[in-house]
Amino acid sequence: MKKLQHPLIPIGLSLLACGSIEAAATRIAFVDAFATARGNAFTATADNPSAVFYNAAGLTQLEGTQIQGNVFAISLGYEYSGATGSDDMDDTYQPVPSAFISHTFKDAPFALGFGMYAPFALGTDWGGDDTRFQLAGQTVPYEADLQYIKYHAVIAWQISDSLSLAGGLSFDDTTVDIKTNALQFDGDDQTMGYSLSILWQPSVKHSFGLNYQAKTDVTYQGKASGPAITLLTGGATNRANTKADLVYPESIVFGYSYRPNEHWNLEFNLDWTNWDHVDELIMDIDGNLGPSPTYTLNWKSTFICELGFTRYLDNGWHVSGGYTFVENAVPDTYFLPIVPDTDRHFLAVGVGRSYDHISWQITYQQAFASERTVSGNQTSDTIDGGYDLDSQAVAVSFKYSF
Template sequence: MRRPTSMSEKRNICGSRLTTACAVMGVCISSNLQASGFAVPELSATGIGTANALVANPVDRGAVPYNPAALAFHDESWLSVGSLLIGPEFSVDTANGSGDSAGANWLAAPMLQGAIKLNERWSAGFSVNAPFGLETRWKTNTFAPLSGSIPLPPPPHGPGGSVPASPQPTQSSLEILDVVPTLTYALSDELAVAVGADLYWVKSAKLNSSITQLEGDGTGLGFNLSALYAKGPFSAGINFHSSTTINVEGSYSVLNPTLLLIGALQPSQTAELDLDLPWRLQLGVRYAFTPALAVEVDWTRNGWNTFEAIQVTGDLNGAILFEDRNDWEDANAYRLGVTYQLQEQTQLRFGYAYDETPQGDAYFSARVPDNDRHLFGIGVGHRLGDGWQIEAGYMYVKFEERKYRSATLYLGDAEINGTDAIDGDYEANAHLIGLAVSRSFDAF
């Protein structure tokens, strides 16, 4: 491939690649504080209280989103409406000083579940949740090697002034909703299986940087399979969600017209990318030591190896605008949940989980400053009578500090991931609150 021979040619190529890199990464990546990568496994208020250890639970309504096969063990139809509130806090110390993400104080996601008992063998269910995404807002000049400007030739040979040496990411956000219809069949009194679909909708994906903006949305389709065995005080469950590719289509626009005049940026246009979501496998066992006390242990495997690269295509000429490498690895999570029936109407919940990060040092990204983390949950459920039930859960998420130092020099090229441009000490934590109200109805 021919190399650029002049300084202006180098500048144009570098500016175009850098801006596109910043823009497209903002569409599909957000910093997440609850699970490995940018996953959000909290699907119910019950799950928040038990640190998501519910895949083997045949009793509680809030366990159904984690294992739809549990519907076979419920004698009633019911509907649950709730919300997940997330308060993230994360910061980085770099050569430019200390920087905090200026994201929204609290973010909200839906938690909606329902069950219909069709007959003694068949049940239908659905849920709506937000299994992926969050938001980051880094201030300009957080990272020193990405700061600065390039002087432009003065008139009459150029427009004069200067342009940013590299795009400064400001806001990156991603909202994904998953609508999950399922069908459950009881093979026997002790064993049930379920099959369902994952209807993903990228409700909002956007980036604001110092010089560009990209917004988009899209849809994708996957499937899920689950099974649950329960006999006496013992139960065991399995749940699998397939990997999914979501086609994201959006509009790419340039905020600095000077960069268009000097040819440093691609013109505003529509573009698209394929966002690969990981497969998820959950296994769990639960044992009721007494009528009041039950303990569950779960293992989760997230197939992040599907998240290898991001490739964005412009619609003007079909050319690949940018290809970014992530090269993540599959990651495990280990969960412990405890439920205690304090009274006939009131249940207490406790949980702890340890989630591994899929992100190594080779392609570490400041947009997803991920690391291993600890999750602590507590919650309560209370039956009010006449089929009504209220639930609440609180979770604290603590990241292990990540002191990232790279031996790969940042040379002003498009590849920022894994370079010393984003060296720093990263810290993060989050507060999660789940609230839900449900009501049961007479079965068939």
């Protein structure tokens, strides 16, 4: 692995002094350390600036101006074994930073928020010296780096004591780099997105949240190079202008929080992601040089189930724990090693403390998954075999209020 988790994609994101990062994954659901400790069950709680991502309507619960920084650092290692050999990805920890700021007006029922984060990321690398997927064949991608950074501005309106609504617009900047042993494609694009959310708290014991993130369509424009281009041009060049379309899906998250007393907060979230939009990736090469390289994907819509709790203690301390189940979106038939998706279970635990103007949180997360056996792959039979996941993550957050 070159860096973080699910469809075609690692990320580079600037966060204060943290600089750039990369990761190996598709949709990045874990952003805030407190939410991560709760199994990411935070949509109906949403009581810190990362609500910009989880449920912007929750910003109306905050006071004054608050700034929050997060780092989610993951070690995501996959091992492959098949009839003709084995391979593995690097499991070095990779940091995924994010930053949020919020302001709630004192004499008006409105709150504003802004966030920089990566809702999608993939950075897989099976390459190296004589590694199996790097040598497997011209059609098998062995490395993929995708950056998708969202700059998200939201406004929240507290309609009544129990109901808040929010909407937001985002500017999304994304780049991609894909490699096989015959072809490399790198491109970039920018697009716009939007979000809608609701927070309803009919009583102090019950809270309901709903968060919608719209799909975005991108057209990566860049260059394709390598022996495949040399062959298509009859040796005239090894580089050509190329574009590729890809859809990033919408998601809807419903959350319910139960608070039997001031010491406990228990929450359940159900998250649906519409991966049905992700049908194929076509690299359209300028100049009518021949058939465009095409990857059939046919991903399936999936659910994420999230369950968590927080126990609030004396002197500002709190402890949290949670469980997350992420459903596999990628069928065996069109499985690619750059997106080694599988059903995954996550357990997390975290501790934090709040003071007058600052608070912090640290979380540990462990992933569990049965070995996935791929058979009947239509891209290449060299992809068939077993894929085993070993993943841990650490998340930290720091918040300052004034």
